[in-house]
Amino acid sequence: MHIDILTLFPDMFPGVFNSSILKKAGEREKFSYNLVNFRDYTENKHMKVDDYPYGGGAGMVLTPQPVFDAVTDVKKEGKRDPRVILMCPQGETFTQQKAEELAEEEHLIFICGHYEGYDERIREHLVTDELSIGDYVLTGGELGAMVVVDSVVRLLPEVLGNKSSASEDSFSTGLLEHPHYTRPADFRGMKVPDILMSGDHAKIRDWRKEESLKRTYKRRRDLLENYTLSIEDQTVLERIKESEDK
Structure with a gap:
């Protein structure tokens, strides 16, 4: 370019x-x-x-x-x-x-x-x-x-070191990005969620999707108006709504 x-x-x-x-x-x-x-x-x-x-x-x-x-x-x-x-x-x-x-x-x-x-x-x-x-x-x-x-x-091919970085950014998926953590696992009593250290990639993927939906619902509900929710997403979002709106 x-x-x-x-x-x-x-x-x-x-x-x-x-x-x-x-x-x-x-x-x-x-x-x-x-x-x-x-x-x-x-x-x-x-x-x-x-x-x-x-x-x-x-x-x-x-x-x-x-x-x-x-x-x-x-x-x-x-x-x-x-x-x-x-x-x-x-x-x-x-x-x-x-x-x-x-x-x-x-x-x-x-x-x-x-x-x-x-x-x-x-x-x-x-x-x-x-x-x-x-x-x-x-x-x-x-x-x-x-x-x-x-x-x-930053979206041009091979500009970012990790090929998936741009595709997983906030707004690229239609949702805000999930939280990130790095070492140490326990920083002054503040701990990384256990699931991220479990090694179970399927559960980690589900956790990230739920956290992404939760963050979007809390901070940018307008984005959900144009986001196509799967049946699973709808179920997760209903659970989030019940929890957040109490």
């Missing part, structure tokens, strides 16, 4: 992209990235990329010309039409399912805005996706783009 990121602040990214899983993924050539300062594409003699909004109002608006020309330029290198993603508080809320969808692409282009917003022609005629990482407003799209890239890249 190749990722182009259009931003006025390219210096924000190396610290994140050159650390941890993203750094290893880059070193192993599982993905590459290119930081593009779209100010370099402006035709304005003062190097401006923003202007006052027609009709008046607070703040400045990103002009279309630099963004259009920057996207056109980075598209030349792609093998096929890339997804062009606008980071925007008005966009679709980013989810694990969206990350899995984007992880199937070969080329992604992110547009990170600043100021009051974008000229609407960027939104209408240039982008394929608008994404938001939550119902709040940041000073720019850079942090949101970092979140999305991290979430997508």
Whole structure:
């Protein structure tokens, strides 16, 4: 996968992209990235990329010309039409399912805005996706783009050490993930559940599924509305409800 990121602040990214899983993924050539300062594409003699909004109002608006020309330029290198993603508080809320969808692409282009917003022609005629990482407003799209890239890249083949890690993450299964424990088995009187040390993999699997259902019911009941429960799941969930709602 190749990722182009259009931003006025390219210096924000190396610290994140050159650390941890993203750094290893880059070193192993599982993905590459290119930081593009779209100010370099402006035709304005003062190097401006923003202007006052027609009709008046607070703040400045990103002009279309630099963004259009920057996207056109980075598209030349792609093998096929890339997804062009606008980071925007008005966009679709980013989810694990969206990350899995984007992880199937070969080329992604992110547009990170600043100021009051974008000229609407960027939104209408240039982008394929608008994404938001939550119902709040940041000073720019850079942090949101970092979140999305991290979430997508870790799903690429062979990026994570354990092949099952991504498939068992919270939200990937439709439920929140079960609790985890490691050594020591007894830490200051707080003990690991006996079943996890039993060696009975079938019982451990059942325990994890029940704990996943329990955690989801307690913390994110809305997720259960779209989750297909097996007959066994329904039985377990009824038991959880009776226990938790007492």
